[in-house]
Every structure is written in structure tokens, then in C-alpha cells.
Amino acid sequence: ERWFQRCQQIRLSSALLFDAVYAVVAAVQELNRSQNVGATQLSCKSSKIWEHGTSLMNYLRMVELEGLTGHIEFNSKGQRSNYALRIMQNSKDGLRQIGLWHSEDGLSMERKLPSINVTDTLFNTTLTITTILENPYVMLRPNHQDLEGNDRYEGFCVDMLKELADILKFKYRIRLVGDRLYGVPGANGTWTGMVGELISRKADLAVAGLTITAEREKVIDFSKPFMTLGISIMYRVHLGRRPGYFSFLDPFSPGVWLFMLLAYLAVSCVLFLVARLTPYEWYNPHPCLKGRCNLLINQYSLGNSFWFPVxxxxxxxxxIAPRALSTRCVSGVWWAFTLIIISSYTANLAAFLTVQRMEVPIESVDDLADQTAIEYGTMHGGSTMTFFQNSRYQTYQRMWNFMHSKQPSVFVKSTEEGIARVLNSNYAYLLESTMNEYYRQRNCNLTQIGGLLDTKGYGIGMPVGSVYRDEFDLAILKMQEDNRLEILKRKWWDGGKCPKEEDHRAKGLGMENIGGIFVVLVCGLLVAIFMAVLEFVWMLRQAPGNESVCEEMLRELQGIVLCRDSLQVRRRRAASLMRPRPLPLEERRARAAAVSLSNGKLCGGTGLPEPLSHRLAQEAALVARGCSHIRICPECRRFQGLRMRPAGATGAANFVLPSRQQPVVSFGFSWGEFFPSS
Incomplete structure (x- = not known):
């Protein structure tokens, strides 16, 4: 019957060729009546055309005759019009016309098609099914030794066969192919595998993951595809480094962090320099004493200059707030810089902490073809190997040359062998996307690289001219419309072992992501405690006394733990610090009314228990020693000494402070007022 159909196609081609020549002859005859048509020698390299060509095309559009293929007529565009096609059905009685299709009127059926549930050809017929063991299409049951016949097998194709048998009312017998191959052509024109068994009529159907290819279509028939797929690349998962305790530093590269540190140091130094140069950062802390001699202070000491940018x-x-225009300019530029840095860091922090990116050496088929470090191959004797072998695309040709010439061979005998090679070596396996998806669901160490290399389908193989082809086509279309094939695929493909991409994105952050910030916090607290201990010890070392450092430390800790008022301890320690140094008589008299100058700041008061005059003398000595954040106003620099005045009603006290190769500064102060002595 197949050869009969091919003979019918040859006869149809001959009839169309005859009608074409007949139409041209009719057009030339009509043209010859109006003008003398003659042959002209033309060259393909010249732009000269046949002078009668346009006229002949116009006469061809006007041809109207009856040929072997029916009525011949053309429209203004040169397309055939006003013709009809008969729709024939192949049955036991031969070809019968069941409908007519007209170019103008469309389709009109004379009789209905037979129901696909009841067929004369398949009803109560036992078919031999050849197949191959391949997960999840056809698999042996765990207890297959105790079972017989079709009950020994399970899988997607087995379930599909059951539903097809229920629809078409046939019986079947499953038999595994002898050589365990799908089918490739041999050197002498013979075929192996399931295709070979269909050609030799040893089987009626081949139900498996059999790919529909043009080469196989020449020797066997295929049904409608029951599954669409493509060639994909399987490779093992290469995860990047696990997020460490200091992964919160990942939003910026080490170079950016280094430049940020250098920018901080540069801004601090420039701020310190500018604050010293500008006269508007030197100010009187007590504006009420304007016009009198007082100290000028600068808030940007070296320590404050480094603390302000932080x-x-x-x-x-x-x-600390800038007062001068220059320091405000430095501060504004630094604030704008920090605004952009903090915003960029915040925007990138979430992505770097929540997404664990994969580091894959290849991302597409072009990357795989352009390198030689990673080997790649396919299943020997499969459609994927044939695809690369017959491809005319340059990249795929290069890949085939690599696979064909590679020693030892990169081809595998089964999908399981290819997957094992992917997991145990630097190897990429090329296989159908459906199989790739199936094994990725069951092994989280596998991944798919890039998209699909092609698009093809799986179909049911049959011998050439099989009378069951139309019935199986209609049955497969019905199963697709009822979503039965999709339900079967979900049943056998969904493994549920590996988490989905959404699960990774929804996973909360753990200590491995942000644990480093806790380390920084603990280290900062320990450094602060260590510095406090150093300051405590340094203060006790500077003060003369016989008390032990450990005893003072223990006494202070006991007061903290027992919630005692530590002010008493501080007062006792302050008294012990000041006790070893005897004070002059004049200084003791000045305690009744004195002014405290702390860090260059001027404040007044009486009756305070603190040795205010002594503190004032110490801070004035800072000026003489060259303290950078305290100045003497120009009005006071003309005084050469600080002399004692008799303590009278004013309660004033004068001090003479030595300096290092500098003139002695003279101060007079009385009841909170600060003025130069005369």
C-alpha cells in the first residue's frame, strides 16, 4: 500500500507537470497571434530581458482550460484559483471520496469519520510492542521477578499504552529490544534497535522515547508526537563559596573598601587642616564676655576631626557642628559621598545575602564548544548523536568533530552511564530535555546549562504503511485535549526531592550570612572594655599614691555590681589624687571664688569642692605647652607674667605659669569674670 501511495504521488506530479506545460503552450499560442514571437539569446550577466516576457506573463494570467488536475485558472497575482480537491479515505474497499475542498467555498464533508473508540482494524487485536528500558518511560517493577507479561513493567509509556488500549480496544504484548538500541543505520543500509525490528516486521509498534527524525521517517512511520522536547546540556552543579561570616562586605569589592578608608583618612586630615586655617572656627565659648580677654577654642582637635566623619x-x-564656610563645604561633600555609598550598599546587600549564585564555567552551548577542558558527549546510537553528525551548523560541526575524534570515547551506552560520568568527572552530557528534567528532579547535584539546541518530538513508531496510524493519531490527539498526557508526565517526572528556585529565594537569612556583624560587635565591645581598663590604669599610674591598681579595680567593680553610688569612690579617688601635692596658701584662698576652665571652656562659680584654681592652672599650662585647640586672644599676649594680687573683697587670685621659651601669660579672674590684670 505504501508503494501504491508513492506511485500515486508520482502520477500526481506528472499530471501537474503536464498541466503546467499545457498552460504555457496555450499562453504562447495566444501571444503568437498578436505578435511574432521569436527566441533571443540572453546572458545571465547582462541586464537585458526577453522582450516578450511581460506579454507572456499577462497571457498566462488569462489562460483558462481543463487539464488533468481539473480546472486551470489564475488570478491577477499569478496564483491558481477556482479549483477543488477531493478528500479520499483509505478503507478495505479502496479509496472512497468523503469530502470536497474548494478554493472559494472551503471544505464540505460528504460523510462523518468513524469513531475512534470502535475500529475494525484494531478491535480485539493483539499487537507486539517493542521498547527499551529507559527511566521514566519503561522501567521494571521492584518485584518484577514475581510477575509475568506486561505486569513486569511500569512507567510513562506503559501507562500511555494502557489508555490507548482502552480507547482503541486492542491488546498488546510488551517485548524488550534485543540490542538495547533505539536504532541507527548501518554501513550496509540495515538498521539496528527498535527501528530495525519495525522494518523487519518483528514488532507492530515501538513505544518508547523514540525521537521523530527525517532519517527514520524514510524507513518507518510515526504517529503524532506525544511529547515535545529538545537537546539540552547536563552538567554538575558548581556552587560558589558558601556565604561566610563576613559576607555582608560582599556588596563592595575590596578595592572599594580600601578607597573608602583612604577617603575617610583624607577627609579627616583636610578637615583638621581647614579648621586650623580658617579664623571662624576659633571662637569664644562664652559670648557674654565679649570684649574681655579670654581663651579661644577650636572644636576640631585631632581626635574630633577623625570622629566627625565617622x-x-x-x-x-x-x-560637633561646622561654623566656617570652608569646614561646612568639607562636611557637605563628605555627607553627599556617604549618601551615595550607603544607598548603594543597602541596595546590593539584600541580593548578596539572600542569593547564593552558581559559578558555572559554561553558560551556553557556544561556551562548551569554545573550550576543551570540559569533555562532552552523547549516547551512542541515539538521535542526539545523529543530530550532531548530520548538522550543518558550524558550532555543532565543531562539537561533532571533537566528540568523534576524542579518545577515550566520550559516547556512553546509556543515560545512567552518562549521568555517572557527569557526577564523577569533568564531563557534560548532551541529552533530551525531558530526561534532563527527570534526573535533575532526583539529583540536586545536576543542572541544565543554557536552553534547548533544537525542537523535536517523541512518537510511536510503526512499520511503513501501517493501517493503525490514523487511529493512533486520533487517539493521541484526544489524550492531549483531555490533558491525560500532561497528567502522566507530572506523575512520573515530579520527584519533589530538590527544592525549587522559589524556595531558595524565600529562605530566611541564617548566621552563616550575617554572623560577621555579630563578630564585629563583640570585637568592638572587647576593644572598648580594654581601652577603659587602659585608661583606668593610666590614670592611677599618673597619680601618686600607694594603693594597688588591682585593689582600685576591684573596689570599682564591686561598686558597679552592688549598684552602689560610685560617686563616693570617685570623690575618694580624686581626693587621693590631689592629696600628695601641697597647695600654696594663695591657691587655697582662691578656692572660695574661682573659675573652672575645662578644655578651654570658661565657667564660673563659688563654693565648689573641686580644686578649681589648680585645674585652671593646669589648663593654662596647656596653652604654654602648645595645646592645639586652645589659644590666647591677641589682647592678652602683651602680658608677660601672672602675678598674685592680695586676696581682698574681690576674692581674686593670680597665677604665674612658666612656659617653654614663651612669654608668661597673665590672667586675672574674679567671681566668674575673666579679664586681663593691670
Whole structure:
């Protein structure tokens, strides 16, 4: 019957060729009546055309005759019009016309098609099914030794066969192919595998993951595809480094962090320099004493100059506020810089902490073809190997040359062998996307690289001219419309072992992501405690006394733990610090009314228990020693000494402070007022 159909196709081609020549002859005859048509020698390299060509095309559009293929007529565009096609059905009685298709009127059926549930050819017929063991299409049951016949097998194709048998009312017998191959042509024109068994009529159907290819279509028939797929690349998962305790530093590269540190140091130094140069950062802390001699202070000491950018960078600010235009300019530029840095860091932090990116050496088939470090191959004797062998695409040709010439061979005998080679060596396996998806669901160490290399389908193989082809086509289309094939695929493909991409994105952050910030916090607390201990020890070392450092430390800790008022301890320690140094008589008299100058700041008061005059003398000595953040106003620099005045009603006290190769500074102060002595 197949040869009969081919003979019918040859006869149809001959009839169309005859009608074409007949139409041209009719057009030339009509043209010859109006003008003398003659042959002209033309060259393909010249732009000269046949002078009668346009006229002949116009006469061809006007041809109307009856030929072997029916009525011949053309429209203004040169297309055939006003013709009809008969629809024939192949049955036991031969070809019968069941409908007519007209170019103008469309389709009209004379009789209905037979129901696919009841057929004369398949009803109560036992078919031999050849197949191959391949997960999840056809598999042996765990207890297959105790079973017989079709009950020994399970899988997607087995379930599909059951539903096809219920629809078409046939019986079947499953038999595994002898050589365990799908089918490739041999050197002498013979075929192996399931295709070979269909050609030799040893089987009626081949139900498996059999790919529909043009080469196989020449020797066997295929049904409608029951599954669409493509060639994909399987490779093992290469995870990047696990997020460490300091992964919160990942949003910026090490170079950016280094430049940020250098920018911080540069801004701090420039701020310190600018604050010293500008006269508007030197100010009187007590504006009520304007016009009298007092000290001028600068809030940007070296320590404050390094602390002020830190407060701005941490978005917390500080009590130090710039007063001069130059320092405000430096501060504004630094704040704008920190605004962009903090915004960029915040925007990238979430992605770097929540997404564990994969580091894959290849991302597409072009990357795989352009390197030689990673081997790649396919299943020997499969459609994937044939695809690369017959491909005319340059990249695929290069890949085939690599696979064909590689020693030892990169081809495998089964999918399981290819997957094992992927997991145990630097190897990429080329296989159908459906198989790739199936094994990736069951092994989380596997992944798919790139997209599909082609698009093809799986079909049911039959011998050439099989009378069951139409019935199986209709049955497969019905199963697709009822979503039965999709339900079967989900049943056998969904493994549920590996988490989905959404699960990775929804997973909360753990200590492995942000544990480093806790380490930084603990280290900062330990450094603060260590510095406090050093300051405590340094203060006790500077003060003369016989008390032990450990005893003082223990006494202070006991007061903290027992919630005692530590002010008493501080007062006792302050008294012990001041006790070894005897005070002059004049200084003791000045305690009744004195002014405290702390860090260059001027404040007044009486009756305080603190040795205010001594503190004033110490801080004035800072000026003489060259303290950078305290100055003497120019009005006071002309005084050469600080002399004692008799303690009278004013309660004043004068001090003479030595200096290092500098003139002695003279101060007079009385009841909170600060003025130059005369």
C-alpha cells in the first residue's frame, strides 16, 4: 500500500507537470497571434530581458482550460484559483471520496469519520510492542521477578499504552529490544534497535522515547508526537563559596573598601587642616564676655576631626557642628559621598545575602564548544548523536568533530552511564530535555546549562504503511485535549526531592550570612572594655599614691555590681589624687571664688569642692605647652607674667605659669569674670 501511495504521488506530479506545460503552450499560442514571437539569446550577466516576457506573463494570467488536475485558472497575482480537491479515505474497499475542498467555498464533508473508540482494524487485536528500558518511560517493577507479561513493567509509556488500549480496544504484548538500541543505520543500509525490528516486521509498534527524525521517517512511520522536547546540556552543579561570616562586605569589592578608608583618612586630615586655617572656627565659648580677654577654642582637635566623619558616615551625626564656610563645604561633600555609598550598599546587600549564585564555567552551548577542558558527549546510537553528525551548523560541526575524534570515547551506552560520568568527572552530557528534567528532579547535584539546541518530538513508531496510524493519531490527539498526557508526565517526572528556585529565594537569612556583624560587635565591645581598663590604669599610674591598681579595680567593680553610688569612690579617688601635692596658701584662698576652665571652656562659680584654681592652672599650662585647640586672644599676649594680687573683697587670685621659651601669660579672674590684670 505504501508503494501504491508513492506511485500515486508520482502520477500526481506528472499530471501537474503536464498541466503546467499545457498552460504555457496555450499562453504562447495566444501571444503568437498578436505578435511574432521569436527566441533571443540572453546572458545571465547582462541586464537585458526577453522582450516578450511581460506579454507572456499577462497571457498566462488569462489562460483558462481543463487539464488533468481539473480546472486551470489564475488570478491577477499569478496564483491558481477556482479549483477543488477531493478528500479520499483509505478503507478495505479502496479509496472512497468523503469530502470536497474548494478554493472559494472551503471544505464540505460528504460523510462523518468513524469513531475512534470502535475500529475494525484494531478491535480485539493483539499487537507486539517493542521498547527499551529507559527511566521514566519503561522501567521494571521492584518485584518484577514475581510477575509475568506486561505486569513486569511500569512507567510513562506503559501507562500511555494502557489508555490507548482502552480507547482503541486492542491488546498488546510488551517485548524488550534485543540490542538495547533505539536504532541507527548501518554501513550496509540495515538498521539496528527498535527501528530495525519495525522494518523487519518483528514488532507492530515501538513505544518508547523514540525521537521523530527525517532519517527514520524514510524507513518507518510515526504517529503524532506525544511529547515535545529538545537537546539540552547536563552538567554538575558548581556552587560558589558558601556565604561566610563576613559576607555582608560582599556588596563592595575590596578595592572599594580600601578607597573608602583612604577617603575617610583624607577627609579627616583636610578637615583638621581647614579648621586650623580658617579664623571662624576659633571662637569664644562664652559670648557674654565679649570684649574681655579670654581663651579661644577650636572644636576640631585631632581626635574630633577623625570622629566627625565617622558620625556622618554612620548616619548618626555628632555634637560637633561646622561654623566656617570652608569646614561646612568639607562636611557637605563628605555627607553627599556617604549618601551615595550607603544607598548603594543597602541596595546590593539584600541580593548578596539572600542569593547564593552558581559559578558555572559554561553558560551556553557556544561556551562548551569554545573550550576543551570540559569533555562532552552523547549516547551512542541515539538521535542526539545523529543530530550532531548530520548538522550543518558550524558550532555543532565543531562539537561533532571533537566528540568523534576524542579518545577515550566520550559516547556512553546509556543515560545512567552518562549521568555517572557527569557526577564523577569533568564531563557534560548532551541529552533530551525531558530526561534532563527527570534526573535533575532526583539529583540536586545536576543542572541544565543554557536552553534547548533544537525542537523535536517523541512518537510511536510503526512499520511503513501501517493501517493503525490514523487511529493512533486520533487517539493521541484526544489524550492531549483531555490533558491525560500532561497528567502522566507530572506523575512520573515530579520527584519533589530538590527544592525549587522559589524556595531558595524565600529562605530566611541564617548566621552563616550575617554572623560577621555579630563578630564585629563583640570585637568592638572587647576593644572598648580594654581601652577603659587602659585608661583606668593610666590614670592611677599618673597619680601618686600607694594603693594597688588591682585593689582600685576591684573596689570599682564591686561598686558597679552592688549598684552602689560610685560617686563616693570617685570623690575618694580624686581626693587621693590631689592629696600628695601641697597647695600654696594663695591657691587655697582662691578656692572660695574661682573659675573652672575645662578644655578651654570658661565657667564660673563659688563654693565648689573641686580644686578649681589648680585645674585652671593646669589648663593654662596647656596653652604654654602648645595645646592645639586652645589659644590666647591677641589682647592678652602683651602680658608677660601672672602675678598674685592680695586676696581682698574681690576674692581674686593670680597665677604665674612658666612656659617653654614663651612669654608668661597673665590672667586675672574674679567671681566668674575673666579679664586681663593691670
Amino acid at each position: 558620625g556622618g558616615f554612620m548616619q548618626q551625626g555628632s555634637t
